Amino acid sequence: MIETHDLSKQFHDFMAVDGVNLSVDAGQILALLGQNGAGKTTTVRMLTALLNPTRGWARVAGYDVVKNGHDVRSSVGVLTEQHGLYMRMTAIEYLDYFGQIYNIAPSARKSRSEHLLEYFGLTEAAKRRIGEYSKGMRQKLALARAMMHDPGVLLLDEPTSAMDPESARLVRDEIARLKSSQRTIVICSHNLTEVEALADKIAIIYRGRILLQGTLEELKKNVLGLPEYEVKFTDAWDSSRLELPEGVEILSRTATSLKVRVERPQASNPMILNALSRGSASVMAFQEEARTLEQVYLKVMAEAKGRENVQ
Amino acid sequence: MFNKLRPVWLVAGRELKDQFRDWRVLTPMIILMVCFPFLMNEFAKQTVDFLNQYEANLILDRLVPFSIMIIGFFPITISLVVALEAFVGEKERGTIEPVLSAPLDDWQLYFGKLLVGVATPLAASYLSITLYLIMIVQQGLEIPSFSIMLQLILLTTAHATLMVSAAIVISVQSTSVKAANLLASFIVIPVAILMQGEAVMLFWGNEDVLWLAVAGVMIIALLLIRVGIAHFQREYLLGREIDTINLKWVLNTFWKNFMGGAHSIGEWYRKVLGGAMRRVLPAVLAVTLVAGVSLWMGYDWIMVNVSPVIAKASPERLEKIEESAREMPGLANLQDTINAPFLFMNNTRAVALIFLAGLVSFSVLGVLLYMLNIGLIGGVYALLELLGLQPLPIFLAGVLPHGIFELPALVIGAAVVLYMGVAIVTPQTGKSMGEVIIELFADWTKIFFGLVVPLLAVAAVIEAYITPVLLAGVVK
Numbered sequence: 171m172i173e174t175h176d177l178s179k180q181f182h183d184f185m186a187v188d189g190v191n192l193s194v195d196a197g198q199i200l201a202l203l204g205q206n207g208a209g210k211t212t213t214v215r216m217l218t219a220l221l222n223p224t225r226g227w228a229r230v231a232g233y234d235v236v237k238n239g240h241d242v243r244s245s246v247g248v249l250t251e252q253h254g255l256y257m258r259m260t261a262i263e264y265l266d267y268f269g270q271i272y273n274i275a276p277s278a279r280k281s282r283s284e285h286l287l288e289y290f291g292l293t294e295a296a297k298r299r300i301g302e303y304s305k306g307m308r309q310k311l312a313l314a315r316a317m318m319h320d321p322g323v324l325l326l327d328e329p330t331s332a333m334d335p336e337s338a339r340l341v342r343d344e345i346a347r348l349k350s351s352q353r354t355i356v357i358c359s360h361n362l363t364e365v366e367a368l369a370d371k372i373a374i375i376y377r378g379r380i381l382l383q384g385t386l387e388e389l390k391k392n393v394l395g396l397p398e399y400e401v402k403f404t405d406a407w408d409s410s411r412l413e414l415p416e417g418v419e420i421l422s423r424t425a426t427s428l429k430v431r432v433e434r435p436q437a438s439n440p441m442i443l444n445a446l447s448r449g450s451a452s453v454m455a456f457q458e459e460a461r462t463l464e465q466v467y468l469k470v471m472a473e474a475k476g477r478e479n480v481q
Numbered sequence: 482m483f484n485k486l487r488p489v490w491l492v493a494g495r496e497l498k499d500q501f502r503d504w505r506v507l508t509p510m511i512i513l514m515v516c517f518p519f520l521m522n523e524f525a526k527q528t529v530d531f532l533n534q535y536e537a538n539l540i541l542d543r544l545v546p547f548s549i550m551i552i553g554f555f556p557i558t559i560s561l562v563v564a565l566e567a568f569v570g571e572k573e574r575g576t577i578e579p580v581l582s583a584p585l586d587d588w589q590l591y592f593g594k595l596l597v598g599v600a601t602p603l604a605a606s607y608l609s610i611t612l613y614l615i616m617i618v619q620q621g622l623e624i625p626s627f628s629i630m631l632q633l634i635l636l637t638t639a640h641a642t643l644m645v646s647a648a649i650v651i652s653v654q655s656t657s658v659k660a661a662n663l664l665a666s667f668i669v670i671p672v673a674i675l676m677q678g679e680a681v682m683l684f685w686g687n688e689d690v691l692w693l694a695v696a697g698v699m700i701i702a703l704l705l706i707r708v709g710i711a712h713f714q715r716e717y718l719l720g721r722e723i724d725t726i727n728l729k730w731v732l733n734t735f736w737k738n739f740m741g742g743a744h745s746i747g748e749w750y751r752k753v754l755g756g757a758m759r760r761v762l763p764a765v766l767a768v769t770l771v772a773g774v775s776l777w778m779g780y781d782w783i784m785v786n787v788s789p790v791i792a793k794a795s796p797e798r799l800e801k802i803e804e805s806a807r808e809m810p811g812l813a814n815l816q817d818t819i820n821a822p823f824l825f826m827n828n829t830r831a832v833a834l835i836f837l838a839g840l841v842s843f844s845v846l847g848v849l850l851y852m853l854n855i856g857l858i859g860g861v862y863a864l865l866e867l868l869g870l871q872p873l874p875i876f877l878a879g880v881l882p883h884g885i886f887e888l889p890a891l892v893i894g895a896a897v898v899l900y901m902g903v904a905i906v907t908p909q910t911g912k913s914m915g916e917v918i919i920e921l922f923a924d925w926t927k928i929f930f931g932l933v934v935p936l937l938a939v940a941a942v943i944e945a946y947i948t949p950v951l952l953a954g955v956v957k
Contacts, residue, residue, distance in 0.1 A: 182730070218582045221716050244584040252575030256495070258502040270491050271583045315579060 171196045171323055171354035172217065176226030178378075179212050186212040188378040189226065194371065196322070199345070199355040201369035203362070203467055209378040210358040211251055214325045217356065218248050231323050231354075244272070247321035249329055253312035257301035261292055261311050264300060265318055272319035286314035290340065305332040313341060317348075324348060327358045342368060362463045374467060376474045386463060393466045397435055398459040399442075401428040404452040412449055415441040429459075488585050492593025493600070496567075500601055506563060513556045514605040518613035521548045522620075543684045545617060546625045546633060550683065552613050553606045553637035554676060560602035560641055561668065564648035565661045567594040572718055573658055581715045591649070591710050598645040606637050632691050636679065639698035644668055646705035653713055654914050671841070697845075704843040704906055711908040712917070731919060738923035754931045757924045761893070764900040768851065768892055775852040779859030783867070791867050802868060825941035828887060832894035832933055836925065839895075844902025851895035878951040887940035890933045897925050 172194040179187040187209040194200040202210045215221040217230050219239035228235045231245035256264060262283060269279035287293045290310040295303065300311065309332050316324060329345065330338035345368055349355060359365050365372060366386060373383035382389060390397075398421060401409075406425035414420070417433030432438045435458075446453055500506050525548050532544075571577040580590065610633075617624060625633070647668045648661075655661035675698065682691050741753035758765075791799065831854065839847020858880065865872035901921045912920075 215719060220578070220581055220719055240584050240586065243582055246582070248579065248582040250575075250578040250582070252578070254576045254579040256499065256576055257574075258499055259495075263498075267491070267495055268579070268583065271488065271580075271585060273584075312579075 171232075172200070172228070172230050172356065174217075174226065174228040177213065177216060177223050177228050178225035179209075179216060179221055180224040185378050187216070187223075190375070190378075190380055192373065192380075192383070194354050194356060196352045196354050197349055198370045199349050199357060199368050200371045200373060201365040202356060202358045202373050202375055203360075203365065204375035205471070208375045210375055211327060212378075213375070214248070214327060214356065214358060217242075217325055218246055219243055244319075245321055246323045246325060247316035247319065249313055249316045249324075249326040251327045253308045255300045255303075255308055255312060255315075257299065259300055260298060261287060261296045261300060261303075261314075264311065265314060268315050268318050274319060282318060282320070283314075286317060289344070290314055291337075306334055306337050309333055310337060310341070313344075317344075322353060324353055324355045326355065328360070329357060330359075330361060330364060338364070362467060366463045372463070374470050376471065381470055381474055389463070389466045390461050393469050394461050396431045396433055397461065398429060398431050399435075399439070400455070400457060400459055401430070401442075401446065401451075401453060402426060402455040403428075404454045407449075407451045409451070412451075413445050415445075418442060485586075485589070488589040489592045489596060492580075492585070492590055493597040496563075496594065496597040497601065500563060500597070506559065506601075509562075510556060510559045510602065510605050513559065514609045515612070517555050518552050518609055518616060521552050521613060522616045524548075526620075545622060546629050547680055547683050549610055549613060549625070549630075549633050550636065550676070550679065553610050553633065554640060556605035556609050557602040557637065557641040557644060559605070560598055560645050561648050561665055563601065564594070564598035564645040565652050565665055566658050567598060567649050568652040568718060569655045569661050570652070570658050572656075577718060581718065587713045587715070588710055591713050594652075595645060595649055595706065595709075598649060599641050602645075603638060603641045606641065607634070610634075610637070628688065632688065632695060635695045636691070636698070639695055639702060640672065640676075643698050643702040643705065644672060646702050646709060650705055650709040650712070653709060653718065700845060701842060704845070704902075707906040708843070711906055712914040714913075717913055731915075734916060734919045735923050735926075738920050739926055750931065754927050757927045758932070760924065761896050761900045761928065764896040764903070765893060768848070768895045768899055771848065771852060771895075772855045772888075772892060775855035776859035776862075778852070779856030779861075780863040781859075782856070783860045783863035787864065788867055799868070819945060821941045821945035824944050825938055828890070828937045828941065829934065832891060832929070832937070835891075835895055836898055836929070839898030839902060842902075843906055844899045847898035847902070848895060851891065851898075854891060874955045875952070878955040879948055882951060883940040883944035883948050885940075886936045886943065890936035890940065893928060893936075894933050897928050901925060 172192060174190055174192045177187060177190040177192075178185070190209075190213055192200065202213065204210050212221060216223050216235060217228055219230075219235045219242040222236055230242045233241040233245065235242050256267075259267070265283035265286065266279055269283060274282065284293075287296050290313070292307060292310060292314070295307060300308065303311065309330075313326070313329060316326065324345075326345070330341050333341065342364060345355060345357070349368075349370075357365065357368065370385065371383060372386060372389055374381045374389075382392065384392070403426045409423050409428045412428070414430070415438050418438050419431045421429040421431055423429070430442070432442075439456075443453075443456060446456075525544055528544060566573075568577065571580070614624060624630070648665065651661050651664045651668070655664060675694075679691065679694050682694060739753075741749070741756065743749035743753050794802075835847045835850045835854075837847075838850050839845070862872045862876060865875060901924075904921055905917065
């Protein structure tokens, strides 16, 4: 549903996006991570046919962003960096206005806007001026606008920013529901926990270039290496007698703990547990060392900056 | 068609609702709409009392139409506030991106904004005029004729369209409301001058000329709308965030276009100037055609308007005119008074004036000036014919030698102006309006200094030193 090849954008002598290759299928969520000014918004704007690529191409919902800009815009729902709401309108008027722009029939417009307002808990405030809304309410309304025409592709810039935890959860649930209904979704976010929970693919962008992309597991494996596990014993136990399967490397050991790196966890972990059981080890815990997306992100960024400093 | 126009009404409707909910727009509009007719009425009363003392009836006749024109103008000044922030205001408030991301065509968005920018102030303007007319009727004063009322209504509409279309061009091209407001002086000052000119025409009582003013203002307004749509780029609205005068970029772009990568003067003439001339060629053909029309118009105007005067003149009077015509150029002393540098400067100034006039009017005024220059030749030819002189030998001796150089210079000078005007109102994808203007200015500079100035220099030398000798021979 979204495919780009060598997608690039230059503003005078500034290369905002440089050779981005992406592929997101229906029912997938891609998260674009990067610092402010890394090129995420410019990429999204090219995918919305707002900016023309200087080089390369992009197809969204089967349409070329340069040749079929109107069709691209009809098929895409966009949550922009700034919510972009008209403060003197009411929520009902606002959704109806965009419903009309997207050529939705009056009855469908009414039911759709009522449903979205109810889903996001804005029904009571529907007839109030948007200017009176809190930040979170505005964000929810902007998201409702992006979803008003039930688009096949959603491009969401910071979808849960400024939201309280309850609302953020609501939005995450809705994004997950949209994913399960075969929508293609791109999220730009700084909320790495949210990305971990939602994204099927993650791309880290730095100074307009994609540094790394893949599934969360692939990223962890590529950046942080093989998964590590820690075994904790209730009493002191001599782990030097332990016979470990092939592909398992001991990283450290104490009287009451053992840390290993495992090449193929699915095959090796049951064997490790068996060996511990045979050796009568009193195992209190066997757990994977926490390896978060944040660690991946920070390491990738540090390496990128390091390379830049060397150059 | 209705489906295509529906989004235009939609955009305009939302803007309209927004305006009617904004006291900062409504309050001044209501004040201008309601208070100004009363003020103007009071002013008119005082003026009438004053002028009655001197029986200046002609001025009194024109005072009401003048007041209507002014009353109609004031409410539309608010149109600038609305139109100037049409795009840049939305950009600043962050509301532009969702609209630009929607499936609206550029022209639908543009016309939606234009429509509401013109409609509201114009409605206020018409209401204000109506209010004033009611006051006039109540005072027993005479309402202007239908023809003048129609002119005034059209003129008010043309002013509103002109100001709004110019303001929207500024709004699309500006990066902040502050910058747009500063640039608004480029609208206010010319429109103020225009209003003064129209007021003069109104007091002068020449209705035909006022019709020309209506047509002229409308043409410029339509061209401005065309410019706005031609240079409306979603990318431009989103791409630029801050206002900076990048003089280095301006000079580099100009120099790159002016030099065109040439390494020698020969290469520059052959490739760069040649390339520019090829681009201008269709305009050269067009203005050559216009030259033919202008010659005929000048000739015809003199024949129609001057021949009855000559027919009525006595033979003695004619003899005197003919005599003075023979002596008119002071041929014997011509070389002393009119020298080559003087002629060169004079002609160069004329071509530069055509450029300047064209620059502020998308070539319209420039081409009109050019037509006037060429028309004069036709007029003089007709005059000589009417006076019984043989114009052809005089022209062959007095115009042709230097005209071979001067006329092509004039034609090319006007053609570049026409080319620039057309290029500005034509969509140029991938280029900002600034880039387009710099490139066009570079083309004009190349042709002006590379071709027009040398041609005018040669023409001036011939006109100063050869033409007088040849002309003297023919006239004697």
